[in-house]
Amino acid sequence: MTHSPQLTPAQRDALQELVNIGVGQAAGTLNEMVRSHIHLQVPEVSVLSLHEAQTILQSRLNSDLLSSVRLQFHGNFAGVAQLIFPTDSAAKLVTMLTGEDAKISELDSLKIGTLSEIGNILLNGVMGTMSNVLEQHVEYSMPVYVEQTVTQLLNSSSDYASTVILAQARFRIEQLHITGDIILIFKVGSLNRFLATLKDA
Amino acid sequence: MVNPALCLLNAVPWYGAGYNEVWQENEYTRVTQILIAEDANFSRAVLRRMLQEEGYDILEVGNGKQCLDILATESPDCLILDLLMPEVTGYEVLARLAQQGKTIPVLVVTADVQETTRQQCLALGAIAVLNKPPKPEQIHEILQQVLPKA
Numbered sequence: 001m002t003h004s005p006q007l008t009p010a011q012r013d014a015l016q017e018l019v020n021i022g023v024g025q026a027a028g029t030l031n032e033m034v035r036s037h038i039h040l041q042v043p044e045v046s047v048l049s050l051h052e053a054q055t056i057l058q059s060r061l062n063s064d065l066l067s068s069v070r071l072q073f074h075g076n077f078a079g080v081a082q083l084i085f086p087t088d089s090a091a092k093l094v095t096m097l098t099g100e101d102a103k104i105s106e107l108d109s110l111k112i113g114t115l116s117e118i119g120n121i122l123l124n125g126v127m128g129t130m131s132n133v134l135e136q137h138v139e140y141s142m143p144v145y146v147e148q149t150v151t152q153l154l155n156s157s158s159d160y161a162s163t164v165i166l167a168q169a170r171f172r173i174e175q176l177h178i179t180g181d182i183i184l185i186f187k188v189g190s191l192n193r194f195l196a197t198l199k200d201a
Numbered sequence: 202m203v204n205p206a207l208c209l210l211n212a213v214p215w216y217g218a219g220y221n222e223v224w225q226e227n228e229y230t231r232v233t234q235i236l237i238a239e240d241a242n243f244s245r246a247v248l249r250r251m252l253q254e255e256g257y258d259i260l261e262v263g264n265g266k267q268c269l270d271i272l273a274t275e276s277p278d279c280l281i282l283d284l285l286m287p288e289v290t291g292y293e294v295l296a297r298l299a300q301q302g303k304t305i306p307v308l309v310v311t312a313d314v315q316e317t318t319r320q321q322c323l324a325l326g327a328i329a330v331l332n333k334p335p336k337p338e339q340i341h342e343i344l345q346q347v348l349p350k351a
Contacts, residue, residue, distance in 0.1 A: 025314065029332075029333075029334065032334060032336075033334055097243070098243070110242075113241060113242045113243055114242075114243045116241065117241035117242075117243040117244050117312075117333075118243070120241070120285070120312045120333075121312040121333045121334065124311075124312035124313050124314055124333075125312070125314055128312075128313055128314030128315045128318075129314060131315045131317075132314065132315055132316050137315060137317040137318070138315070140285060140313065142285060142287065
């Protein structure tokens with residue numbers, strides 16, 4: 001993992017724990033929905049350039065096409081939270097939740113609608129928990145579902161920053177062989193405000 | 202609680218806005234009508250199934266504008282309201298209902314877990330705020346507290 005001089009050990013520890021709490025909340029919610037155990041890996045948190053983030057995610061996600069739900073947030077700090085699945089994991093999850101075969105193309109609207117809402121719930125769990133701990137309210141835009149490559153995924157976030165906080169939290173639904181990642185990207189300027197908030201927390 | 206099978210089997214006459222009446226065990230039992238305002242089909246379906254299993258009559262809309270439109274002509278017993286919706290948000294619905302002096306109990310069901318959001322909704326007149334996905338027993342408990350007794 002790339003280490004950035006922008007994060008002190010205390011900030012890294014605090015951010016990692018915040019993400020851990022947020023993802024734990026989201027995993028609890030997902031567990032209730034799928035009624036299967038959610039295996040969580042310890043989140044990794046780094047401050048990186050977009051290029052570094054792209055390289056790391058490319059190797060980590062190891063999939064050409066990804067299903068992604070983007071939730072933009074703004075307020076005292078702003079950016080975008082993304083829930084990412086390999087497309088086959090996304091389809092399995094929709095099938096599990098709706099009972100419909102999401103691989104059938106006619107069911108695209110079902111797949112998009114279901115994944116958008118799942119992303120909305122899980123990403124709100126992450127961001128909302130962090131917001132509650134930091135006592136910093138954030139507003140959300142409507143969640144957006146896209147299928148894209150890692151390069152496209154980060155390029156579409158390039159209006160936000162050349163530097164990102166990459167918080168990678170991987171979860172796995174054991175029985176369904178579904179894996180997913182949560183990524184947080186903070187807007188320039190807002191990144192520093194966020195780090196200052198961590199210091200105060 | 203009303204037996205949903207009885208509701209389906211009976212030709213249900215209307216006796217005033219929002220209420221159906223069903224002959225059940227020698228007494229009239231009112232079928233409670235709940236309006237769900239939620240833009241996500243997935244969450245709307247989850248709520249619909251949950252409430253229909255409890256025997257409630259369901260109205261559904263997909264955004265805040267439709268919610269206000271239907272409340273201008275219908276009088277459901279309770280509104281279950283999402284916050285982040287296109288055109289008119291749940292916050293705006295709450296504010297408009299307060300402006301109009303409408304007293305319908307509003308239960309907010311949102312993915313937003315922020316305490317500030319919860320407080321804002323309560324300040325705007327919501328009776329309770331639940332996080333998605335709501336548990337059936339949570340919804341049931343709140344509805345039992347606020348709905349008119351049969």
